[in-house]
Amino acid sequence: MKRRTLMTGIAGAAASWSLPALAQNNQFGPKELIDAAEKEGSLTYYTANFAEVEQEVIKAFNKRFPKIKVAMVRAPGGQLITRIKTEAAAGKLAADVVDHSDRGLMVEIADLFQDYTPPNAADYRPDALVHPKFWPGVTLGWCIAYNTQLVKNAPKTWMDLTKPEYKGKQIGQVVGPSGGTTWTRIMFERQVLGDDYWKKQAETQPVLFPSGAPTSDSLVRGEISIAPLLYNIIYTKIVEGAPAETLFAPEGVPIIPYADGITKTSKSPNAAKLFMNWRLSKEGQEFAIKSLGNITSLKDPPAFPKGWDPKAVKVWVPKFDEFEKLRASWVEEWNKTYGYRQ
Amino acid sequence: MPASRESARAPRRLIAPLWIAGLLVLLTFLVLYPLAMLVFGALSDSNPVIDGFAKFSPSLDHFVEVVVNENVHLAFYNALLACGGGTALAVVIGLFFSWIVVRTNTPFRGFIAGASMIPLFVPPLVAGVAWGILGSPKTGLLNIALKWMDIDFRFDFYSMTGLIVVFGIYYAPYVYMFTSSALRNMDPSLEEASEVSGASAFTTLFTVTFPLIAPAILAGTLLSFVVMLGIYGVPAALGAPANINVLTTYIFKLTAWSPPLYNTAAAVAILLMLVTAVLVWAQQRVLSGKSFATVAGKAFRPRQLNLGPWRWFTFVLALVYLFVVVVLPTAALVIAAFRRFLFFKDFNALFDAKAYGMWHFNAVFDNPLTMLSIWNTLKVGIVTAIIGGVVAFAIGYTVNRTSLRGRRAIDLLATIPVAIPGLVIGVAYLWAWIGLPGGLYGTIWILALAFVARFMPDTVKALSTSFMQIHRELEEAAWISGRGVLSTIFTIVLPLARPGVIASMTLLFVLAVRELGSSLFLYTSDTTVMAVLLLDYYEGGNTGKTAAFSLVQTLILGGLLCITTLLSRTGTTSATRVG
Numbered sequence: 001m002k003r004r005t006l007m008t009g010i011a012g013a014a015a016s017w018s019l020p021a022l023a024q025n026n027q028f029g030p031k032e033l034i035d036a037a038e039k040e041g042s043l044t045y046y047t048a049n050f051a052e053v054e055q056e057v058i059k060a061f062n063k064r065f066p067k068i069k070v071a072m073v074r075a076p077g078g079q080l081i082t083r084i085k086t087e088a089a090a091g092k093l094a095a096d097v098v099d100h101s102d103r104g105l106m107v108e109i110a111d112l113f114q115d116y117t118p119p120n121a122a123d124y125r126p127d128a129l130v131h132p133k134f135w136p137g138v139t140l141g142w143c144i145a146y147n148t149q150l151v152k153n154a155p156k157t158w159m160d161l162t163k164p165e166y167k168g169k170q171i172g173q174v175v176g177p178s179g180g181t182t183w184t185r186i187m188f189e190r191q192v193l194g195d196d197y198w199k200k201q202a203e204t205q206p207v208l209f210p211s212g213a214p215t216s217d218s219l220v221r222g223e224i225s226i227a228p229l230l231y232n233i234i235y236t237k238i239v240e241g242a243p244a245e246t247l248f249a250p251e252g253v254p255i256i257p258y259a260d261g262i263t264k265t266s267k268s269p270n271a272a273k274l275f276m277n278w279r280l281s282k283e284g285q286e287f288a289i290k291s292l293g294n295i296t297s298l299k300d301p302p303a304f305p306k307g308w309d310p311k312a313v314k315v316w317v318p319k320f321d322e323f324e325k326l327r328a329s330w331v332e333e334w335n336k337t338y339g340y341r342q
Numbered sequence: 343m344p345a346s347r348e349s350a351r352a353p354r355r356l357i358a359p360l361w362i363a364g365l366l367v368l369l370t371f372l373v374l375y376p377l378a379m380l381v382f383g384a385l386s387d388s389n390p391v392i393d394g395f396a397k398f399s400p401s402l403d404h405f406v407e408v409v410v411n412e413n414v415h416l417a418f419y420n421a422l423l424a425c426g427g428g429t430a431l432a433v434v435i436g437l438f439f440s441w442i443v444v445r446t447n448t449p450f451r452g453f454i455a456g457a458s459m460i461p462l463f464v465p466p467l468v469a470g471v472a473w474g475i476l477g478s479p480k481t482g483l484l485n486i487a488l489k490w491m492d493i494d495f496r497f498d499f500y501s502m503t504g505l506i507v508v509f510g511i512y513y514a515p516y517v518y519m520f521t522s523s524a525l526r527n528m529d530p531s532l533e534e535a536s537e538v539s540g541a542s543a544f545t546t547l548f549t550v551t552f553p554l555i556a557p558a559i560l561a562g563t564l565l566s567f568v569v570m571l572g573i574y575g576v577p578a579a580l581g582a583p584a585n586i587n588v589l590t591t592y593i594f595k596l597t598a599w600s601p602p603l604y605n606t607a608a609a610v611a612i613l614l615m616l617v618t619a620v621l622v623w624a625q626q627r628v629l630s631g632k633s634f635a636t637v638a639g640k641a642f643r644p645r646q647l648n649l650g651p652w653r654w655f656t657f658v659l660a661l662v663y664l665f666v667v668v669v670l671p672t673a674a675l676v677i678a679a680f681r682r683f684l685f686f687k688d689f690n691a692l693f694d695a696k697a698y699g700m701w702h703f704n705a706v707f708d709n710p711l712t713m714l715s716i717w718n719t720l721k722v723g724i725v726t727a728i729i730g731g732v733v734a735f736a737i738g739y740t741v742n743r744t745s746l747r748g749r750r751a752i753d754l755l756a757t758i759p760v761a762i763p764g765l766v767i768g769v770a771y772l773w774a775w776i777g778l779p780g781g782l783y784g785t786i787w788i789l790a791l792a793f794v795a796r797f798m799p800d801t802v803k804a805l806s807t808s809f810m811q812i813h814r815e816l817e818e819a820a821w822i823s824g825r826g827v828l829s830t831i832f833t834i835v836l837p838l839a840r841p842g843v844i845a846s847m848t849l850l851f852v853l854a855v856r857e858l859g860s861s862l863f864l865y866t867s868d869t870t871v872m873a874v875l876l877l878d879y880y881e882g883g884n885t886g887k888t889a890a891f892s893l894v895q896t897l898i899l900g901g902l903l904c905i906t907t908l909l910s911r912t913g914t915t916s917a918t919r920v921g
Contacts, residue, residue, distance in 0.1 A: 044867055050882040051875070055709055071867035072711075074878060078602030079862060082769065090776040092783055094866060149687060177595075210582050210595075213883025221684045221885075222481045223583075233883060240701075242683050341413050341587060 028277045029119060034065070036270035042069040043271040046084065046095040048077040049138060049258075050213075053232070053292055054099070060287050061278055068271050077179055081105045088112050088265070096272035099137055099260045102180040103130045104324050106259035110134070113261040116273065118280040120298075127317045128257035128297035136257030137279040138288065141295035141305075141315075142185050143231045143246040143253070145216070150225040158193050158249045161226070162200035171206040172215045172224035176334035181212070181230060181256045183327055186334050188254035188316050198337045208340055220244055230256075231305060235293025248308050252316040257297045362748040365740060368733070369755040372795035376770040377758060383770070384608035404609035414592065414610065421588040424505040424577065425570040431510025432566050435663065436517025437559065441547070444525040446647045448656045455522070456907055458660070460668045462515040463899035465856045465873065467880055468892040470579025472671035473499045473508050475678055475885070478583070481686065483674060490689035500583040508580060509570050511667045516569065517562035519849065520807055523841050524558035525551070527811045543647060558807045564625050565760070565803055568618050572763045574859070589614055593763055604769055611763055618761030678889035679703070702890035706879075711870055712891070716898070718786060719855055719872040725790040726797075726854040731847040733794060734801035735839075739831065741802075742809035743817070760799035764859020767796060772863040784866045792864055793854040800853060801846045808842025809835070848906040852899060 028034065047054045051074040058070040075083060077100065087093040093112070100106050113133045121135075128136050144161070146154050155161055161171060174182045189197045207224050209215040216233040218224050220242045231246060238244050260279070262272045278284045286302040288294035293305065295315075304310060335341075385400040408414050442448050443455040461469070476484050477499030484497045498504065532554065536546040552559065574590040581588060589610060596607040649656060678684055680698045691697070706712050740746060741753045759767065771792045775782060782788045812835060820830040836843070858873040865874055872895055879888040 051711065051878045052705075052709065052882055052884075052887075055711070073865075073867045074874075075862060076881070078597060082602055082604060083772070083863060086772055086776060090783075092776060094784065147685070149685065207583065208585060210578075211881065213881050214582075215883070217684075217883040217885050218583075221478075222686075223478060237683075240682065243685050341416065341585065 027119060027281050027283070028064075029274055033270055033274060033277075037268070037274040038065070038067040038271075040268035040271040041067060042071065043096040043266075043268040043275055044071045044073065044094045045097045045099065045275070046073045046075075046080060047099040048075065048080045048101050049099060050074070056291065057279065057284075057288070060291070061275060061284075064278060064283075065274065068274070070275065077102050077105070081109070084112070085109060088263075093263055093265050095263050096266040096268050097260065097262055097275055099258060101138075101140075101256060101258050103134065103257070103259040103320065104180070106134055106261065107131050110261075112263055112265075114264045114266070114269070116262045116276065118277050120281060123282075123298050123300065124280075125257075125297050125299050125317070127319075128255075130259060130320045134259035134261045135276065135280055136297040137260040137276065137284075138258040139255055139295045139297045140181060140230045140232055140258075141248075141253045141255040142188075142228055143234070143248050144226065145219055145229045145234045145244055145246045146226040147219055147222055147224075147243055148245050149243045150222055154245070154247070155226060156247065156249070158189065158197075158228075158251045161228070162197070162204065164204070166226060167204045169205055169207050170225045171201075171204055172218055172227035173201075173206040173208055173338070174212050174215050174228070175208050175210060175340050176331045176338070177340075178211050183331060184254050184256050184318050184323070185228060187318050187323065187326065187330065188252060190330065192252050192316065198334060202338045206338070208338060231295065232293035235305070246307065248305075248313050250312060250314075252314045253295070254316045254318070255295050255297070257317070358744075358746050361740070362746055362752070365737060365752050366748065366755075369737075369752060372791070372798070373755050373758055376767060376774040376795070377762070379773040380608050380611065380762070380767065380770040383605050383773070384612050387605055404606050405613075407606060408609045408613060413587065414589075417587040417589050417592040420502070420581075420586055421571055421590075423502060424509060424581075424586075424588055425567050427502075427506035428509025428513060428570050429563055429567040431506065432513040433517050433559065433563050435510065435514035436562060436566075437521055437552070439514065439660070439663075440518050440522035440525050441551075442656050442660060444522050445551075446649050446653060446656060448649065448653045448660065450657065454657075454660045454664070456903065457664050457668055458518060459515050459903060460672075460896075460900070461512045462519075463852055463896055463903065464512065464671070465575060465858075465876065465892060465895065466512070466573045467575030467579060467858075467876065468675065468888070468896075469508060469512050469671065470576040471678075471880070471885060471888060471892075472674045473504065474579050474583075475674040475684065476670055477504060481684075483677070483686070483692070484670075486686055486689050486692070499580055501580075502584075502586060504580050505577060505586065505588075508576055509573075511663075512576070513566040513570055514667075516566040517559070519845055520558040520562035520565070520804065521555055523845060524555040524807055524811065526841065527808070528554060557810055560625050561803050561807055564621055565800060568621065568760050569800070571614065571618070572760075574763075590763055597769075608770075611767075614763065615758070615761035619758075622757055622760075675889045675893055678885050679893050680890075681886065684885055702884075702886040706887055706890050706894070709875075711875055714868075715870045715872045715875045716894070718869050720898075722786045722789045722793065722869075722871060723851045723854045725786065726793040727847040727851040729790060730794040730797060730801050730850045730854075731843060734798060734805050734846055734850075735836075735843060737798070738802050738805035738809055739835065742806050743814075743835070756802050757799045759796050762796075764796065764857060768792070768860035768863040771795070771860055783864075784869065786869050788864050789861060789869060789871065790854075792860045793850070793857055796857065796860055797850055797853045801850050804846040804849055805839065805842050808839040812838050844906055844909050848902070851902060855895065855899060 045054070045058070051072065054072055054074065058072065061070065062068070073095070080100065084093065084095065084098065107130060110131055110133055116133055116135070118135055124136070128139065144155055144158070153165065155163070155166070176182055176186045186198070209218070212230050212233045215227050216229050216237065219227050219229070219234070220237055234244055234246060238246065260276065262269065262276060266272045282298070282302045285296045285298055289296055289301070289303040289305060295305065296302070384404055385402070439454070439458050443451045448454070476482050477497040479485065479496055479498040479500060482497060482499070488495060499508070533546050533550050536550045537543065541549065572590060574594055577586065577588045577591050578594070581591060593607045593610050596603040596610070679702055680700070682697055682699065682701055686692055737752055737756050741749045775788060775791070816834050816838070817830050820834050825833065856873060858877055861871050861874050865871055876888065876891055876895070879891055
């Protein structure tokens with residue numbers, strides 16, 4: 001996250017805060033909650049998202065609530081879950097708020113979390129919610145990105161990624177088993193674009209990457225020309241002037257709502273609640289869309305990413321039971337189709 | 343005199359078993375206990391902290407799963423090939439350099455010695471990233487330059503050859519560290535004898551010099567091979583684009599999947615340990631029953647070979663090596679750190695001044711975690727180097743210089759951690775130590791403890807070669823003169839082994855600063871370290887910030903290197919004086 005981008009983003013978000021502060025604060029909770037939270041003064045935030053990105057979230061939160069210090073622990077998804085479980089078992093869980101991309105894993109440890117509902121709960125898409133304790137503070141979405149210096153005839157749809165003209169290591173693909181976000185995309189490909197989509201796409205001999213970040217880096221460097229990417233991974237680079245462009249394909253945009261919750265053992269439950277309320281609020285979501293390249297699970301999005309036509313773009317959310325049930329066998333098939341050794 | 347020896351022996355009879363018991367308890371806590379957690383994990387599906395030991399129902403399922411898995415076979419084969427090739431290259435380079443620096447009159451030896459250590463300070467992930475920037479087949483800087491020069495040849499570092507070359511050049515300093523201190527401490531009269539008997543300098547080198555420092559060469563070879571086996575960064579950055587899996591990248595995948603398969607990863611790790619155990623055993627078989635004492639109770643001056651005009655040839659050779667391992671990747675990192683994006687339309691785009699600036703450094707230092715992580719890393723590094731140095735000295739001395747019962751067990755226990763990949767042992771440390779009473783968890787001490795345990799083999803082995811070279815007669819002389827054991831250690835052994843001690847502590851500091859695997863589980867928001875932040879920048883797909891931050895890290899480590907080089911120089915002269 002580059003400073004200037006964020007400053008522009010933050011300034012933009014700040015400009016929209018035109019209502020009197022008191023009325024605004026009410027959307028984050030009653031005055032008693034805010035007072036109690038400020039009295040607690042700090043909270044510990046565990047996240048599976050990128051630390052840099054979450055630092056910006058914390059900064060934006062502190063613009064609104066400067067008296068609450070947020071300490072962060074960041075680890076990759078699977079490792080974060082192991083840590084939470086182990087700390088909890090030893091009675092040393094330090095987290096007040098946990099932010100995680102894998103809803104399945106979070107549901108398994110729902111016992112460690114307390115009941116929580118944000119003030120604007122009714123504004124959220126029901127299909128983005130998998131458990132009453134967890135809320136999508138972060139929602140990410142898949143776009144198609146390409147290097148503008150290398151691609152003369154840019155793809156316009158997901159189906160275009162099967163065209164022979166992009167054959168021969170021009171396309172980069174994040175491998176199916178890399179995690180919940182990619183699993184969502186390949187599930188979308190098979191359910192929406194057709195059972196043979198993987199086979200046709202694999203015939204273009206894409207370069208396989210272990211995760212999204214190196215894929216976006218390779219795209220900017222010109223190692224590959226085209227790649228399906230999570231929008232937030234490439235968005236900030238484009239804002240800074242990277243030779244890349246994105247599009248949201250008309251067949252659908254697979255989105256990944258995160259599962260965020262407040263732990264039962266939270267030592268700062270009020271600060272935790274306020275932090276969650278703010279992140280889930282219209283203001284918090286708008287900040288994430290404009291400055292971080294997130295999507296949102298709000299029914300009525302406060303902002304849209306560039307090139308997102310709300311009339312044309314179809315958001316696709318996986319059915320949670322299928323998300324869990326199909327995963328192992330489909331990922332294995334994906335590996336076979338793409339010749340990926342796991 | 344007999345009376346005084348008698349009185350010295352009496353308390354020793356009591357102290358010795360206590361001393362051994364103390365070391366065994368310490369090693370049990372640092373090594374055996376976490377290892378037991380690991381074995382427990384590999385034999386079950388449970389997390390010992392969460393499920394407790396009551397639910398333990400042992401099964402070999404994970405081992406069977408791993409042994410029959412074709413992908414594991416392939417990863418195993420790739421790992422052996424990459425690390426075997428890399429080690430061979432590292433030994434050739436490392437040995438050549440220590441010979442040039444210590445035993446010849448090649449010009450600017452001190453400079454060469456310092457500069458050739460630089461690769462050691464580069465985290466493997468950064469090395470991989472740097473060589474990806476240089477040698478990727480499509481957009482690598484080397485290939486862009488070749489294209490500009492109209493040369494058809496293209497480098498491809500996303501390959502097995504690339505892995506071997508990068509491993510080889512980055513782990514050569516390991517071999518160098520071991521062999522150069524051995525060469526420095528070697529009595530040259532043996533070589534002189536050979537030459538007086540008519541052997542050529544070349545023959546002497548291969549029939550006298552190298553065989554005499556065989557323990558150091560073997561230790562360096564073994565250690566670099568085993569350390570390479572445990573490296574994640576290089577194969578992750580260079581192997582992954584070509585779909586080349588090694589054991590570590592496989593283990594990382596197991597731990598990164600959702601849900602993470604730690605129990606399977608533990609099984610792979612234990613197989614890896616068995617391989618290492620065989621290697622260590624083989625090394626001991628080769629060395630057993632031979633004396634490698636080359637430092638005797640006689641004064642000597644390290645001898646230098648006059649190469650005549652050939653010294654300029656060795657100098658140029660050294661420069662070429664330094665250009666390849668230091669200048670090229672550093673240039674790649676500097677370009678990446680100061681350049682906004684790494685897209686090069688053509689070779690000339692490389693010189694577009696507008697594309698360069700301080701953006702990445704500003705962003706890195708704008709992040710409040712950066713200063714915190716640097717401060718924490720220094721604290722952890724220093725604590726680790728001091729505690730680890732003391733522990734390693736105690737163990738190394740006990741194992742190499744005494745004939746106390748139990749020392750073999752101590753040696754074995756202190757060697758085990760080398761074989762366990764950091765990512766897996768990280769979880770074992772967490773399982774083992776989180777439940778301890780007191781506030782260990784969440785402090786830098788738990789990190790330091792993990793590093794001391796994890797790098798004990800490296801430190802002990804580095805020290806052992808120094809011990810092996812100090813002839814017993816020097817200590818015996820002190821005892822005969824009425825000195826006690828402790829006094830002998832402080833007046834004879836410690837000064838003589840000082841270059842080795844400082845080298846080991848430096849090594850420990852460097853390893854601690856670089857260590858990622860075990861940090862990932864033990865750091866908390868207040869104890870973030872640089873390696874964790876570096877992984878975050880890398881995983882965030884930001885080569886620029888990764889490069890900028892790793893330059894910062896390299897500068898810090900480089901500063902330390904200068905200090906210790908000075909310290910070990912004064913150490914060498916004082917050791918010569920004492921000898």
